[in-house]
Amino acid sequence: MIPASLDFDTAVVGAGVVGVAAGAALAATGRSVVVFETRDGIAQIGTSRNSEVIHAGIYYPKQSLKATLCRRGSDLLYARCEARRVGHKRIGKLIVATCDEEIPKLEALLSAARENDVPDISMIDAAEIARLEPDVAGVAALHSRATGIVDAHGLCLSYLAEMEEHGGTLLVDHKVTVLNREPDHWRVVVRTRAGEGDEQTLRCHEVVNAAGLEADQVAKRAGVDIDAAGYRIYLCKGDYFALAPGADVKLKQLVYPVGSASGAGLGVHATLDLAGRVRFGPDAHYVSDIDYQVDGTKASAFADAAARYLPAMRAEWLTPDFAGIRSKLAAEGSGFRDFVVGEESDKGLPGLVSCVGIESPGLTASGAIAERVVGLLDAR
Ligand SMILES: Cc1cc2nc3c(=O)[nH]c(=O)nc-3n(C[C@H](O)[C@H](O)[C@H](O)COP(=O)(O)OP(=O)(O)OC[C@H]3O[C@@H](n4cnc5c(N)ncnc54)[C@H](O)[C@@H]3O)c2cc1C
Incomplete structure (x- = not known):
């Protein structure tokens, strides 16, 4: 159930590793945060179907987000695993x-x-x-x-614990079906049962789109022209x-x-x-x-x-x-595409941060992506 007050500072769409990492980092700033997840638990899609490798950042073009967020994310990840006893090994x-x-x-x-x-x-x-x-x-x-492996689910639980320590709320079985930019806030509609069940509406100032494979559709719902933006997945x-x-x-x-x-x-x-x-x-x-x-x-x-x-x-x-x-984000046969982690004021959608095309090394980079999300929202 959504808490009695329907107002939050920030709503996060999706509880994969990016959503829960962003939720933790945003809650740690003192924001009231809610993370919505369609499924009945966290990290059941991309985050549970990967190699669980902590990448060192070798392959990506210099100064790309993939390169910089992987390097920073790897350091943050090892430190988090040590501090919060998340299973990991620097195996090489x-x-x-x-x-x-x-x-x-x-x-x-x-x-x-x-x-x-x-x-x-x-x-x-x-x-x-x-x-x-x-x-x-x-x-x-x-x-x-410096390459290692990590328990991806344990990592997500550590982000979730941190978010909840700072008062953040996770609502599973809540699919975000509508995202409307109103003059001074976002109107967010959620529905249970994969979008077929009960409907509730809340208001918030900021929205983070961390919807993984569906991030392009969520961006579209928020008013982004996904072909013009290059967000089609x-x-x-x-x-x-x-x-x-x-x-x-x-x-x-x-x-x-x-x-x-x-x-x-x-x-x-x-x-x-x-x-x-x-x-x-x-x-x-x-x-x-x-x-x-x-x-x-x-x-x-x-x-x-x-x-x-x-x-x-x-x-x-x-x-x-x-x-x-x-x-x-790269269609078959096309060249390198970077992560998108961007605030959308220039599209007339202030307070929306899009995390789109978060393929590998997204697990490694999760903590650094979350830092960037907070930085973009703080800079508004
Ligand atoms: C084969 C493969 C191997 C990989 N190997 C590695 C690796 O070794 N190391 C590494 O660093 N990275 C790796 N990655 C990348 C990594 O798995 C992803 O970058 C990361 O899991 C993406 O997390 P996410 O939170 O963006 O997406 P997801 O984990 O998919 O989470 C998105 C969540 O959003 C929810 N959602 C969607 N729409 C809505 C909505 N409207 N309302 C509410 N919730 C919604 C979904 O249900 C889902 O739970 C690999 C990826 C793949 C596919």
Whole structure:
């Protein structure tokens, strides 16, 4: 139920990692905050379907939001995990070149990493790869010791706890169906049961759109011309396959191929979770609908991709695990698009902050995105 007073300083749309991080940061400033979530719990969409990697910030163009918010977010994330006892591990990552022709790609990534002030990264040779990861074959690799993994749900619970400590309110099973800019406030209409149930209206001064895959539709509802703004979201699916526990491949850290990274993804890589389970993925293919089925027939293609850097890999060790869907601003085949984290006064929508296209490294960057949201609203 919505509390008796229907007035809040700030309403946040969506309780994925971006929404709860923004809710925590906004509540900590003394604002009264409500976070609305369509689902019956937090972090059930993008935030629960990813690699849970704490990225170091290697891949993104210098001074892009992806680069700066990832770097800052990674520092904030490690500090938060320590302070609030969120499960995490700084396990490190290898980006592997499997032939001499791929070494220039590693060198380009190393210089991008240096431009982005990524700490603890260096080039290593085949002997060092073999020492660190005996099952991995490569002629050279980048070794990023600042890359880690995190319990994404635990991270969201830590943001939620912080928000509630500062008096913020989470309302699940409340879909935001209307966002109207009135002369001196926002009118927000919410409905239960995925938008089909009871309706309530409240007023607030500020709105944060953190609706993930639906952020373009929420922006449209708020009055943004999403094509003119470049906010249309394209769905890009990534499947994961789990490595059977008995498989004869052991890994201690994350392993990525340098060769197959594309604009849409980083190539089929090996990730570990906090329990030590290995999975491969995600691949990247644009889709028109949201469907989380994993196509089991892709096991041999995944095994072939992984065998380039893990020669012992066999398809029968792989079983379909889960899929995630990236909220991309870049249409298929088009170039780099940055995160949008912007205040919309210039569109005649003061007090609205749009977080759109928050694909990877959005989990890593969540704390820094939240800082930026607060900064934009404070600067109005
Ligand atoms: C395959 C894949 C792998 C990834 N790997 C990594 C990684 O290793 N590291 C990393 O840093 N990042 C990674 N990411 C990116 C990361 O998962 C996302 O950036 C992050 O989870 C986005 O969070 P969000 O809060 O914006 O969206 P979501 O988690 O999707 O949350 C949005 C929420 O808004 C709610 N909502 C939508 N519309 C409304 C409405 N009208 N009213 C109320 N609620 C609404 C939804 O129900 C949802 O809960 C990966 C992403 C994918 C797809």
